Amino acid sequence: MTLPSGVKGRRSASRKFRGRVPTAALAAGCLAWAVPAPVAVPADGSASKAGAAPFYAVQRDAVPVPAGVMPWGPTWFPDGRHILFEDYNGGREWIADADGANARCLTCSMSDHPGVVGGFAYAFPDRKRMFLANELGDNVKILECAPSLLDCRSHQWLPVDLSADAAPGQRNLGRRTYHLAPDGVHLGYSITRPDGLVMIVAALERGVSDYSLADPRAVNPPGPAGPTDTDPDGWANGGSLQEFKSFADGGRSAVVLAAQPGGIPQQQKIDLRTGRVTQLTGYPDWNEDGAVSPDSDLLLTASWRTQNRMTALGLLPLPRPFVNLSRAIEAIYYVSSRPGFACDLHPWLLPAGGDRNGHLVGQPLNPYGGGTDIPANNLSGQQVWSPDSTRVLLQGRSLVPPAAGANAYVQQKGTAPSELVVARINRPPTTPVPTVTTEVGSWAPTPQDYRSSYDMPGVHVVKGKSSGTAVITLGGDITGGTFSVRYQDYSDDGDYFLNGTQTVTGTVAAEVVIEDNLVATDAKGAKAGHLRSALRYRQITPRPEDGQPGVEKAGTVSSSWLGKRANGLPPVAACPGTMPRPFQLALTVTSSSPRSTIKARVTADIHGDERPVQGAAVRVGTDTAVTGPDGTVILPAPAGPQETVEVTATAGDTFLPARTPLPGPSS
Known part of the structure; x- marks a missing residue:
């Protein structure tokens, strides 16, 4: 395979995503349950007419990193020139160039490393500091490097004191899901208390020997006004599972998990200044992690859509999540073990406004192509997007069992291939929404004053x-x-x-x-x-x-x-049989009369969500043109007496190519 020019060591991820599931994997129970027939969602085939974004040609690049390194939670530097990622096998942080090449370890030589394995790592806008936190827990540190993270000749690790979120009478059952705001000042995360998951946004303040939180606010949508409140919305908010997932809109908004409607985890967006809530997803299966693109045009959602895993619990949209905090075990069952993570949520691309209550299915960014390498869920929020909104850093995982003596994180999550996977979306680079200083309005109480239904x-x-x-x-x-x-x-x-x-x-x-x-x-x-x-x-x-x-x-x-x-609900097990696969392109062609030009239109139908494909390469003879947002191109007809012309269309490696013969005038 020819490597793209100027990219050292890059290879197409599509090469290894094709093929059959190994016999050993099948014997281990990967396909131990019957694949259900897809449950139709209300996609009506008119998505493009309703103003939805087109589908995009996507090419995945899998760039090798040193053997044994298992990338976790890759994120972009704010300037888009470098990638930061953790090695959850070795427990250290690495930096790579923007194309994923030239990976080098940032913290391997640091004997005072805080021992975080997996979790969240972000570069601050000043490129001199790195935020590091474990996925679940309170081990939160900030690395300060001089002169910079790219040339860290001297360093110090400073702890982050989170105690300002403590509420009298409420035990801290664990903090989780940390996200750094675009302004490099504010932090969003969740704390589990007996009365629920409370989402916190606070400013980070540098002290003499540590960082601490200033003005922490609980940004959960308001719960009930009191025991006699008869408005169902407050009780639904206060009884719902909530978790902070990402900042959005330059830091003005937050993308969060909320079990509304129907009780299945869904994505919402909260305007942090006003408290206004926008429902982003409504597909009747699990939708959780992800982020709005920096230009606020696209939405990434980690989802089980089309896999029919929790659809039986989410299909009826009418029950409100009044007691869903008590049903968290339904999620814990699937996301607390290696067999569970062998069927992780998959990254899907949607318009920024979401899936219109399930009417849009979206397109998978990392469809499964067979073999032991499988798609997984990158938890890291908006920083998985490149600043120009054209590339997404994907999380990989492997069905190959961990080696003897592997650390607890690898034992739980499973292994990962030693490569960075970058999805390149064929759309013009854009300018991010301007970064603002994150501001939480007076609607949001302090963590001490917040009350859920369970209070x-x-x-x-x-x-x-x-x-x-x-x-x-x-x-x-x-x-x-x-x-x-x-x-x-x-x-x-x-x-x-x-x-x-x-x-x-x-x-x-x-x-x-x-x-x-x-x-x-x-x-x-x-x-x-x-x-x-x-x-x-x-x-x-x-x-x-x-x-x-x-x-x-x-x-x-x-x-x-x-x-x-x-x-039914499937058991905890790998699920290659239900993972989204590359979808087939559809190609229609017409010619002028006399045949001097050929017009081609490229579309795709993903479980009833039919849209044009932007960035598809259409070839007629020796001529190639790329489709725009309407999925069409016009090319010159080949000269000569050909009776039939073959027209082909490709769109990266997440769609299957199409070809159509165009009969000649006398055919």
Whole structure:
């Protein structure tokens, strides 16, 4: 294979993503469950007419790094000229050039390294400092280098004191998901407390020997005003799983996880100045990590869309997440072991406004092509985007088991190939939205003043926005207790009505039992959908070692909505059989009369989301042209008496090429 000119050591990632799943992987249980038929979402084929961005030609470059180095959480330097990544096998941080080549270790010689393995690493805008934190926990440090990170002749590690987020009476159950704002001053993260996950935004202040937090604010959408509040929105906000995922819009906004609507993790965007919430995703399966591009035109979402993994729980869109904090075990089951991470969330590309409540499916940025190397989820937020919004740093993973003696992080996450994978999106470079000083408005309370639904135990009656009621019973906190919701003709839109119950009992440390018995009807009383589940999650004791699942699941779940049906939840296991694969291009061609020019249009249909493809290369004879946003090009017809002309189209390595014969005038 010919290497792109000027790129040392670069090879196309598509070469190794093709092929068959090895027999050994199949024997290990990678395809141990039947692949369900896709559940259709309401894509109507009119995405482009509705103003959605086109699909893009994407080329993945896999650039080797030294053997044994397993890149984790790669991020761009703010100037876009270098890449920072962690080696979660060796536990050190590395820097590479913008094309991924020339990787060199930044911290290997530092005997005072804080011992962070995996997690989050960001370069500050001054290029003299690096933020480093573990994925789950409080080991948060800032590395100061002189004269710069690129030439670190002297250094010091300074701790970050996070204690300003402490709230009296609320235990710290663990901080997580750290993200540095574009201004290089503010930090966003989440802290788990008995009353929920509280998302914090605060300024970093440099002291004599450490950094600390200034003016921390809880940026969760507001919970209930009090125990007698009848507005369902506050109780839904206060009962929902929330997690800080990225800054956006130059630092003005935040992308967060929220279990709304329907109880499945979804992406929302919060304007930090005003508190205004915009729903980004609504596809009825897990959508979590990701980020808006620096130019605010595109959205990256890590998702199980099209894989039908949690669709049975998310298909019915009517139940509100009043007690979803108690159902976190449904997620913990899938993301706490190496077999779970062998079926990680995949990166998908959407317009910045999101998937329009599931009407857009999007395009996979890293489709699986066979073999033991599989796509994974880069948790690092907006810094996975290059500043010009044309490249995305992808996370790789491998089905090859860890070597004996591998560290605990590798045991849990699985191994990764020794390469950086960069997805190049064929669109013109753009200018980032101007960076602003992140400002949190007065709507956001301090962490000490924040109250979730779980701070208000008892029985509460809320009113549907249109009609009916929901009776919410809260008895405990997120670690365990008894929780229920009883819907009676509950409706938020006047079109559909919900009746039935949801209950959650038990403790996360031992066993949690979840039961749903919900029926939805339309305004005429006809059945519109249902959700029935009886699920039991039990902690395995003693806890297995070597990254094996610590939770076992039993039970059944089924759901329906407006003619669509979903059943069951898959076990924790690798899932190459359901991973998105490269999608087929569609090519239509016409010619002028007489045949002097040929017009070609390139489109793709991804599970009903049909759009033109920008950046596709269309070839006729010796001439090649590249499609624009409408997916079309006009090329000269080949000279001569040819009766039939073959037209071909390619679009990077995430789509399969297409070819179409164009008959001659006399054919």
